[in-house]
Amino acid sequence: MIKFGYAPVVSRTLDLDSSDFSLRDELIREVPSYKKCIGCGGCTSTCSAHQHTEFSILRCNMLFRRGKYDVLEKELDKCMLCGKCLLVCPRNVNTRDMIIKMRLLVQHKNKKQ
Amino acid sequence: MDTTMYNPFVMPFAFGVVILFLNLIISFVTWLYNLSKTQRKQVGRHIISWRTLAAIWECLRECLLHRNIFKRNPVLGYMHCSLAFGWSLLIIVGKFEASTYSGSFFTNPWLAIFFRYFEDPSRIFPHKELFTFLMDFLLAVVLSGLLLAVIKRFYSRLMGLKKATRHTPSDRIALISLWCIFPLRLVAESLVAGYRNNGGFLTQSLGNLLAPFNLPIDPIWWAYSIALCLFFIFMPFTRYMHIFTEILLIFLRKWGVVEEDKKTGYTDVELAACSRCGICIDVCPLNTAAKINDTQSVYFIRDIRDNVISHRIINDCLLCNRCVEACPVGIKSTKIRQIYREKKSFENKQYYDYLNPAATGSTTSGNKSPKVLYFAGCMSHLTPGIIDSMKKIFKAAGEDFVFVDEDKNICCGRPLRQQGFLDQANTLMAKNVQLFNSYNAEILVTSCPICYNSFKTEYKDLNIKVMHHTQYINMLIEEGRLQVNHSDKTFAYHDPCEISREENRIFEEPRNILRAAGTLLPLTNEKADALCCGSSLGNTVLSTEQIEDIRNQAMDVLTKDNPDYIVTSCPLCKKTFKKGLRNGPEVKDIAEIIIMG
Amino acid sequence: MEKFDIIIIGGGPAGLNAAMRLSNMNYKTLVLEKEKVIGGKLNQWDKLFPDFTPAIDVLKYLTENIKQENTQISTSTSVTKIDKSDNLWKVTDSNNNEYLADAVLITTGFDVFDARRKEEYGYGIYPCVITSVDLEKMLETGTINFPIETSDRRRRIAFIQCVGSRDEKSGNHFCSRNCCICAVKQAIEVKEVVPDSDVYCFYMDLRMFGQHYEELYRRSQQEFNVNFVRGRVSEIAPTFDNRVVLKAEDTLLSRPVKMTFDLVVLMVGMNPSEGTKTLSSLLDINDEYGYVVSQDEHVADNLTNKAGVFVAGTCKRQLTVPETMKDADSAAIEIANFLNRR
Structure with missing residues (x-):
């Protein structure tokens, strides 16, 4: 099929004004250590899943912080919960619980919609 | 006195017994009906076998004598044993006494329970004195157990338990009625003995003391019967249900029924079989080290039964299995926790679709039929000392091996399973099985106990002998291949x-x-x-x-x-x-x- | 012409601390301060990082412990001329008074970067863009004044790091060292005054070098929910309701982000003060920014190439308050040695 005509260009900018921070706030309540992340990327570099895919805990964490949950559903599923990230994190963030709770929160949100 | 051997006060007791048995029948049938197909197959295969006999033997040992609790805590064991064994003997001996007295085994069922009231003291029957002595002796044993139970309720530390289990309102009613049954029986029988001189060493002595007060007899027998009735009615909704459920659990277990990934009737049986002895509280590291004392198996099971289970209670458990080791009933509470942790999958189910064969598995060796596969495990990659040592050991023993996850592999799946992500865990497992089976190796050695446990107990189609590296090293030493x-x-x-x-x-x-x-x-x-x-x-x-x-x-x-x-x-x-x-x-x-x- | 043992030019923390040490060693000391009051930048700060000590306490300690009979303090006085005459230094002030002394200590300090020079951040143009110095003044009063009144919205406050630091565009290559931790401190204080607010901090690097700095940073995350975004703000634009939109790259996500804020705090860096620039060039001991150059950073950091001229504090480079105080301590020792040898 030949495509023609115009399509709007989607901006890549994360507009934080339109972000919904409710899930992030809920996550902060459930996994308080989540706040301590300094974005060093240690978790991501040791991640077994990251060896094979683009899956990045750091990216999931950051998107969640910015209140952007759209792509997370697909992403979070790739975690194997092996726990290596837990041993690497310099700030003692409970990364496994963070991923599990993120999954549940995103899942819950998508179900509501 | 009443030679018809009937008095209206037996009615509450009779009513209670009927309700109790109806309840039991309904529960047992529901549980058995809810068994999974495999579980039912297991029952069918083993029901007529020596396993049934073994189950009967274990029931005697555990349900009546409470051998396991004895081993752990003799005082607590005596308490459970005196109540369970003493009471059941009281019923059995009482039945024999009543049958001997009336000359027929099929007398009114309540005769044995209220025998002293209906007994004509002038009638002579075989072994009369022995029966009277036995019944008083057994009553004394039960009362001593009861005394311990009361003490335990208020001073749990005396029993070696650091914390007694908490109770719900229905538990309380059953508990109080249970506490009343035997003292009431003692007083009721003593009063009768005071008038008619038909008591034993205990009841007659107390009866003689009470005789001068000229107390009425019937009200106390009514109270005794009502206490029995209340206990029987409330029992199925309280922890005392374990008395009967444990029997069923022992049989099912002996027949080879095990807990599965999802909830079955067997799970319900395990949940109902918990006697809330509290032994699991004292062995739980969360309690002894981290002062978390509301998530232990006993509370977890209680909260499920009371339908108030919270995510925190389900998740706050190390799954270290110390409680399972200690549980006198042998309830696999950690398995039940995993069942309750089950999480729904995302609908798109796109997880791990990156796991094409090229992405995983070793690329370092072309050898497709080594003797040994070495799987270090995710965590071992953060402890290179272990991997390095294992490589040296393989070399020293001249082992023909392939390091499967040298380039890092996927996870064994157990961490996912522990958190209730069954679909995902199964996906990883299938992938790993495919990987391991693609080699023609004899032994799979792993340095990670988590992986070992997973391969050993959760992987079903693995055609390879699984060894933890301690076992493997020991084997090398024994074979003389490693000095x-x-x-x-x-x-x-x-x-x-x-x-x-x-x-x-x-x-x-x-x-x-x-x-x-x-x-x-x-x-x-x-x-x-x-x-x-x-x-x-x-x-x-x-x-x-x-x-x-x-x-x-x-x-x-x-x-x-x-x-x-x-x-x-x-x-x-x-x-x-x-x-x-x-x-x-x-x-x-x-x-x-x-x-x- | 009055003669002193030592003339201290600049009555900020460094000058006052040196005056305190030297006057207690019974040296006759003169302090020249160009402002109406002594204390320098200590008068502009509310609380000091990382332990929230009130700046006024430090100033009070210094003034109370200066030995009065050995010290003369002259305010509203700046130095116009300084030259050597017969082994002594002659200092001429703005009132044409002349003083003689064996030694001179330069403690003329720093000025904050003029945020108007970073025009893209709109300081002086948008009312909701302020500097860290402005915020300090607000914190002193205990209220945060938002230019736009509202009651139905959670307030959003942004801190922008490295305004006039590490930035060749504003001519400052150096790191000002104080701003990272200062923003963390101020973010915590803002959250304490307006708990129902969201605070974002945009940074290039967070340089938590000092003792307890990292801990404070951690506390700001853990206890105060301060959000940190790694990325330099590129531009600030006004909204229809007179707030501003920040645009930055979230470098950890490799995605541009934008967000509207009620208040933007520019963490302005440190530049040599006018006095520092004047004196360093008068004495020909200036570097390319106008800072005073010490003789040797490792072993003679309080000496200059001019015998008898000493230097301490932020007229030399970017220092924190405790560092400044310690630098003045060591300057006092150097000066005492110098005077004893005479």
Whole structure:
């Protein structure tokens, strides 16, 4: 099929004004250590899943912080919960619980919609 | 007196018994109906076999004598035994007494229960004195058990328990009526004895004391009957349901029924079989080290039964299985926890679709039929000392091996399963099975107890012998392929949870190795009783501080006799202890110890 | 012409601390301060990082412990001329008074970067863009004044790091060292005054070098929910309701982000003060920014190439308050040695 005509260009900018921070706030309540992340990327570099895919805990964490949950559903599923990230994190963030709770929160949100 | 052997006060008792049996029948049928297909098949296969006899024997031992509780805590054991065994003998002997008295086995069912009231003291029947003595003796035994129960309720520490289990309102009614039954029976029988001189050493003595007061007899017999009735009616909704459920549980277990990934009728049986003895509270590291005392198996099971279970209670558990080891009823509460942790999958189910064959598996060796496959496990990649030592050991033994996850593999799936992600875990497992089976190897050696447990107990289609590296090293030593030099070093060995409980009991292999390499120190908690290091992947909700508390408790045991080395065989335990030790012994994996020598 | 043992030019923390030490060693000391009051920048700060000590406490300690009979303090006085005459230094002030002394200590300090020079951040143009110095003044009063009144919205406050630091565009290559930790401190204080607000901090690097700095940073995350975004703000634009939109790259996500804020705090860096620039060039001991150059950074950091001229504090380079105080301590020792040898 030949495509023609115009399509709007989607901006890549994360507009934080339109972000919904409710899930992030809920996550902060459930996994308080989540706040301590300094974005060093240690978790991501040791991640077994990251060896094979683009899956990045750091990216999931950051998107969640910015209140952007759209792509997370697909992403979070790739975690194997092996726990290596837990041993690497310099700030003692409970990364496994963070991923599990993120999954549940995103899942819950998508179900509501 | 009443020779018709009927008085209206027997009605509450009769009513209670009928309700109780109806309740029991409904519950048992529902549970059996809810068994899974495989579980029912198991029952069908084993119902007519020696296993049934073994089950009967175990019922006598556990349900009546409570041997397991005795072993752990003699006072608590006596309490359970005197109440259960004493009461059942009271019923049986009473039945014989009533049958002998009336000359027929099929007398009114209540005659045995209220025998002293209906007995004509002038009638002589065989062994009359013996019966009277026995019945009083048994009543005394039950009362002594009851006294302990009352003491335990108010002073739980006296029984060696640090914390008594909490009760719900329906529990309270059943508890109070149970407490009343036997004192009421004592008073009722004594009053009768006071008038008619038909009591034994206990009831007659008390009767003689009460006789001068000329108390009416019937009201106290009414009270006795009503107490029985209340207990029978409330019992199925309280923890006392364990009395009958445990019997069913023992039979099902003997017939080979096991807990499955999803909830079945067997789960309900296990839940109802908990007697809330509280033994699990005292062995739980969360309680003893981190002061978390509301999530233990007993509370977890109680909350499920009361339908108030919360996510926190479900998740706040190390799955270290110490409670399962200690449970006198043998309830697999950690398995039940995993069932309750089950999480729904995302609908798109796109997880791990990146797992094409090219992405996983070793690319380092073209050898497709080695003798040994070495799977270090995710965690071991953060403890390169273990991997390095294993490579040296393979080399020293001249082993023909392939390091499967040298380039890092996918996870074994157990951490996912522990958190209730069944679909995902199964996907990973299938992938790993495919990977391992693609080699033509004899032995799969892993350095990670989590992987070992997973391969051993959760993987179904693995055509390869699975060994933990302690077992493998021990085998090499025994076969003479590996020389270990004895040194003057002392070791304290920490048993990792995953290979020291339930069906995985790797105790002797590591100890053989360490005895060959030096002196192995005895510990206060070891083997199946070893403490968890705190970092278990089973628990995701503990805070860093709580994990440290649990770790310190385990480390206190290990460092008590100042060993030269704390030795373990789990990368996670090793990392945990290493973090906790500032000065003192070094922490080493058992493979590293071998290399040192 | 009055003669002193030592003339201290600049009555900020460095000058006052040196005056305190030297006057207690019974040296006759003169302090020249160009402002109406002594204390320098200590008068502009509310609380000091990382332990929230009130700046006024430090100033009070210094003034109370200066030995009065050995010290003369002259305010509203700046130095116009300084030259050597017979082994002594002659200092001429703006009132044409002349003083003689064996030694001179330069403690003329720093000025904050003029935020108007970073025009893209709109300081002086948008009312909701302020500097860290402005915020300090607000914190002193205990209220945060938002230019736009509202009651139905959670307030959003942004801190922008490295305004006039590490920025060749504003001519400052150096790191000002104080701003990272200062923003963390101020973010915590803002959250304490307006708990129902969201605070974002945009940074290039977070340089938590000092003792307890990292801990404070951690506390700001853990206890105060301060959000940190790694990325330099590129531009600030006004909204229809007179707030501003920040645009930055979230470098950890490799995605541009934008967000509207009620208040934007520019963490302005440190530049040599006018006095520092004047004196350093008068004495020909200036570097390319106008800072005073010490003789040797490792072993003679309070000496200059001019015998008898000493230097301490932020007229030399970017220092924190405790560092400044310690630098003045060591300057006092150097000066005492110098005077004893005479």
